[in-house]
Amino acid sequence: MTVLPRPKPFRFLTRTQRPGRPLTPSTNTSVNMGKQPAGPSSKTVPLVGNWIHIVRVLLFSAAIITAYLSLAALSQAETIPGCGPDSGCDKVLNSKWAKWLKIPVSLPGLGLYAFFFVSTFGIKGGNREKAKRSLNTLTLCAVGVLAAAIWFVGIQAVAIKSFCTYCCTAHALASIAAILFLTQATSVADKLSVRLNLGGAGAAAAGLVALIAAGQVLMPADDHWAKQMADKQTNKVTQVAQTNAPPPVVKTNTPPVPAVVTNTPPAPKPAAADLFPIPRSGISLDISKLSVIGKRDAPNRFVLMFDYTCHLCRKLHGFVRQVMPNHKDTLACFLVPMPLDAECNKQFKSTSPSHVNACEYAKICLAVQQVAPEKYDAFDQWLFSEHETAKPLELVRNHAEKLVGKEALGQALVSATLQTQLQRNIEIYELNFKNWNSSNMPQTFIKNQVIFGPPPTAKILEDHLKKEFDLK
The missing domain is CATH 1.20.1440.130 (VKOR domain)
Incomplete structure (x- = not known):
């Protein structure tokens, strides 16, 4: 049996290579190689550098x-x-x-x-x-x-x-x-x-x-700053039910007792509680105890929850002050101080530098309202006279003492009534966070709406109030 030799693999030959002899150097090798068209074996030229x-x-x-x-x-x-x-x-x-x-x-x-x-x-x-x-x-x-x-x-x-x-x-x-x-x-x-x-x-x-x-x-976002509640609850005035009907007569077998005529006056009927329900919180605020901008008995009202150390709260407060004179007989804004301060608000583990002493500012506001409600509006106008900056705490307390008296203010600041109101305000803030996953301030309550943050301008606030309350 004859064994055939194994065929050699096929190779491309250059001009300097001939069958049966090795490749020899040539002066034209590098030139010819450089002129060859780019192929799979060619080096890719980088398009970009470092x-x-x-x-x-x-x-x-x-x-x-x-x-x-x-x-x-x-x-x-x-x-x-x-x-x-x-x-x-x-x-x-x-x-x-x-x-x-x-x-x-x-x-x-x-x-x-x-x-x-x-x-x-x-x-x-x-x-x-x-x-x-x-x-x-x-x-x-x-x-x-x-x-x-x-x-x-x-x-x-x-x-x-x-x-x-x-x-x-x-x-x-x-x-x-x-x-x-x-x-x-x-x-x-x-x-x-x-x-x-x-x-x-x-x-x-x-x-x-x-x-x-x-x-x-053409499509600004100014008119979409309100976050409306999903339920049908509204914050219309809730009054304690009253009736003039006489009490029911209960029949018994007890022998009649002669009536004794006395001059004792009848017990006064309890005053109706004027409540403002906070939507979806289960809490109603007694507005007779809240400070107010405008007429307390105005037919339309909303609530502003604020922190004096919050610059956005001061901004919205300024908008409210601009809007209210245009609707002084038909609109009232009730104020609810709510401090973003860990000293009295357990929702915070620590206090932001911008909210230091927020608890003290809130207590002073509540104390002035508690001691002399008729003087709060003047105090509020002085307090927010410069909306861009907060006044020093010592200056605020001294001014409050001049208005209502140092001793009266001191007693109100440590009273149980004030502490209860403050914690109730904080509770509303906590519930709003749980319900809406938003802790932004200020918070405004208009009918069945909770609004987080201020509107861009006072005009947008007024337009929204006109729409909700059908104001002119």
């Missing part, structure tokens, strides 16, 4: 800040660290420009940054068609980021006249990333043998700004 990592870090940082703002907006956090009451940051985040189509603007911003970040991983040399699509997408994202930054920073400068540090930092980081990408995009396009369409990207960016503007100007 600069893409800088772009990613900048975008990721901007996304982290924007995500934090989104969470704060969705959770309706009262304050953000580094963004104190009445600061530029606070004014921006609580303005109507902080919403787009009823949602926080930080949410679509987060989506844009995240999409930009993820798209940077698609621009690779291994798949040229995919790299071209990624380049187009990234160019649109970069121009869109710059357009959005110009719009929102411009709004802060022109419309709000205040600047949010968090917002501007996020815009700056994302804008630097966008500019860095655009400066390198031409080089990437050359490697892909394509041309950037910056004109089309600019037109798309202009359309994006127009869309943002339309959502904020």
Whole structure:
């Protein structure tokens, strides 16, 4: 049996290689190899350099800040660290420009940054068609980021006249990333043998700004600040039932007893309790013991729960003071102090620096109302005369002592009546948190509604009250 030799594997031969002899060096080898068309065995030329990592870090940082703002907006956090009451940051985040189509603007911003970040991983040399699509997408994202930054920073400068540090930092980081990408995009396009369409990207960016503007100007979120109760309970006046009917006659076998005529006057009938039910809480407040802005016997009334140390509460109080003179005979606002202070409110494990002494402020308000109800309105107007800042505790107590007397105020501050009222107010706050999963202040009770936080303007508050109470 003849054994045939094993065939040699087929190989491509270069010009410098001949059958039966080894490959010899040639001066033309490197040149010819360099002119060969790219194939599966060719080295992939990188489309981007280390600069893409800088772009990613900048975008990721901007996304982290924007995500934090989104969470704060969705959770309706009262304050953000580094963004104190009445600061530029606070004014921006609580303005109507902080919403787009009823949602926080930080949410679509987060989506844009995240999409930009993820798209940077698609621009690779291994798949040229995919790299071209990624380049187009990234160019649109970069121009869109710059357009959005110009719009929102411009709004802060022109419309709000205040600047949010968090917002501007996020815009700056994302804008630097966008500019860095655009400066390198031409080089990437050359490697892909394509041309950037910056004109089309600019037109798309202009359309994006127009869309943002339309959502904020034409569809503001101002009129949707009320959170209405789901049940049918309302806070109409509840009166203790009274009747003039005589008591029933009970027949017995007891022999008649001669009537004894006396001059003892009949026992007075108990006064009707004027109650204001807090929706879905099972608690009704005796409004005869509450301080009031407006006429106590007005046919329409609502309740404002506030903490004097809460800047949003002071803001809403100012709106109420602006609105009430227009409806002084038909509308009354009853005030319920509720401190956000762990010293007397067990809902808090510790007290925020912005709410230190909130318990003492609340007690002074309750004490003035308890000792001299007729003087509370003057005290309240003085206390809230500057809504942007809280007056020092010592100054507030001294003023209250001048109004009602030092001894009378001191006795009221430690009275059981005051402590009971204060804890009842805190209990309402606790129940509202359990029912609605919101601890935001101030809280306003209008009919069957619980409203968390202040409206953007006094006019919006007045329009809502007109609608609910059919006021003119």
